[in-house]
Amino acid sequence: MADAAALWISEHLAERIRAHGAETYPHECCGALLGRDASAVLESDRGKGTLTSSREILQLFPLVNRRDDSPRNRFSVTAEDVRAAEKAAGQQGLEVVGWYHSHPDHPARPSEYDRDHAWPWYSYIIVSVQNGAPLDMTSWRLDDDRAEFSPEGIEIRHRAAV
Amino acid sequence: MPVRVMIPSPLRPYAGKRDSAEFNARTVGEALGHLTTEFADLRKHLFTEDGKLRSFVNVYVNDEDIRYLAKENTPTKDGDTISIIPSIAGGGN
Numbered sequence A: 001m002a003d004a005a006a007l008w009i010s011e012h013l014a015e016r017i018r019a020h021g022a023e024t025y026p027h028e029c030c031g032a033l034l035g036r037d038a039s040a041v042l043e044s045d046r047g048k049g050t051l052t053s054s055r056e057i058l059q060l061f062p063l064v065n066r067r068d069d070s071p072r073n074r075f076s077v078t079a080e081d082v083r084a085a086e087k088a089a090g091q092q093g094l095e096v097v098g099w100y101h102s103h104p105d106h107p108a109r110p111s112e113y114d115r116d117h118a119w120p121w122y123s124y125i126i127v128s129v130q131n132g133a134p135l136d137m138t139s140w141r142l143d144d145d146r147a148e149f150s151p152e153g154i155e156i157r158h159r160a161a162v
Numbered sequence B: 001m002p003v004r005v006m007i008p009s010p011l012r013p014y015a016g017k018r019d020s021a022e023f024n025a026r027t028v029g030e031a032l033g034h035l036t037t038e039f040a041d042l043r044k045h046l047f048t049e050d051g052k053l054r055s056f057v058n059v060y061v062n063d064e065d066i067r068y069l070a071k072e073n074t075p076t077k078d079g080d081t082i083s084i085i086p087s088i089a090g091g092g093n
Helices: A011-024 A039-045 A079-091 A112-116 B009-014 B028-038 B040-046
Strands: A006-010 A030-037 A054-063 A075-077 A095-104 A123-130 A133-142 A149-157 B003-006 B020-023 B057-061 B081-086 B088-090
Touching: A006 A011, A011 A054, A011 A095, A011 A123, A011 A133, A011 A149, A030 A075, A030 A079, A054 A079, A054 A095, A075 A079, A079 A095, A079 B081, A112 B088, A123 A149, B003 B028, B009 B040, B020 B028, B028 B040, B028 B057, B028 B081
Parallel strands: A006 A054, A006 A149, A095 A123, B003 B081
Antiparallel strands: A030 A054, A030 A095, A075 B088, A123 A133, A133 A149, B003 B020, B057 B081
């Protein structure tokens, strides 16, 4: 759906995601991305042309990984946690535009398990944490047909988010 | 007064950008059936190919999880609100 998806995030928030991944290593971390999605505006501006999507992360909502059985390679956010994240976003005039999690000692690429448990529209940020040190950070969106994820460019804002 | 199904943000692009839809339905399964008939592109994001609700898709009737009621056979009455809330899951390998 999004031919030119871009996800804006401040340097500070990007660093907090990396730090969360390092903090929970060797377990996976997870959290919600709160922000604004501008794709509707851009779509109306562009009429029926190519869809372009842009969204900005303005706040994080760190969550506890509920997967006690295999937290090194799985994470789980309960529906109650999702509702709490949506409530927190709504109180600030934002919405939950995606989720982040870490891949301890694994590349920052979505797994089949990630794909099976995803919805389109959401941005899925993955940070790779190797030997406790956060490395690559990528973002992905599930395609409409659920067949695969498409990469979403992360644009770092080197100033405080407005 | 029919049953109202709330459509979560990620699925609105597949439902004419609507945030809710109303249907006459006697059960949750009927309501979801009407929803995915009217908006066919929604179906694959809610149900598996063999027609089962995806494991990470949670459905509530007036804040009650249907897993603890009668699942998709949970009866509905006029004025009920059905919510669809995902669990978020994933992992490295």
